Amino acid sequence: MKLNNIIMMSFVVLLLLSSSCGQPVNKEKEEEKKVEEKKEASAIDVIMSRRSIRSYKSEQIKDEELNTILECGINAPSAMNSQSWEIRVIQNPEILKKIEGSFHNAPTLIVIASATDNFFSPVDCGLLGQNILLAAESLDIGTCVVGNFTNFLNSPEGAEVVRSLELSEGYKPLYSIAVGYKNERPEAKPRDKGKIKIIK
Ligand SMILES: Cc1cc2nc3c(=O)[nH]c(=O)nc-3n(C[C@H](O)[C@H](O)[C@H](O)COP(=O)(O)O)c2cc1C
Structure with a gap:
C-alpha cells in the first residue's frame, strides 16, 4: 500500500x-x-x-407499585436508624370487609405500628408514612392517612384484626394509610402561611 x-x-x-x-x-x-x-x-x-383521596377504584394496585411504595417508605430517616416501625399491608378481602367504611374502601390498607418504648417512634413512623404518600403520588396512586381506624383497632371489635397483623411484642398500631387508584381529584385545602416565621 x-x-x-x-x-x-x-x-x-x-x-x-x-x-x-x-x-x-x-x-x-x-x-x-x-x-x-x-x-x-x-x-x-x-x-x-398530593391530596388525601377518599374515593378509590376497586381494582387492586400492582405488586411492583406496592413494593416501590414500601421500599420508599423504609428509606425514610429514623432516629439512630432505629427503624422503630412495623408495617402490615392488608389486601385480604375478608379482613378488609370487617373494617369497611373506616378507610374509604380502598383495596389496600397499610397499618403502621410504632414501638411503644421508643420516644422518637411516632416521628419515625410519620416520616415513613410521608415517604409512602409521596412515592404513591409519584405513581399517581391515591392515599389517605386514616387516624380514626386506630380507634377501631384499639376497641374490642378490632382485637381480632390486630391479632391477625402478628405484630411483634412492644409494637402498637399508630395510624393507617388507605392506598388505591384514584376515583377523585380533589382541590388543595387552604394552608396557613402565618404558621411560618423566618428568624434572621
Ligand atoms: C394523623 C392524621 C390523621 C388523619 N386521619 C384521617 C381520617 O381518619 N380520615 C380522613 O378522611 N382523613 C384523615 N386525615 C387526612 C387529613 O384530613 C388531610 O391530610 C388534611 O385534611 C389535609 O388535606 P390533604 O391531605 O388533601 O392536603 C388524617 C391526616 C393525618 C396526618
Missing part, C-alpha cells in the same frame, strides 16, 4: 471514531443533566400535587 493511501485511510478511521464515540458521550451527559433537572422539579411537583 502506498504511503498516501495509508495516510488517507488513517484519516478516515479517525474521522469515523470521532463521529461515533465523541457525540454520544456528550449526548449521554446532556440526557443525565436533563434527568437530574427533572428529578428536582418533580419532587416539588409531587409534594404540591
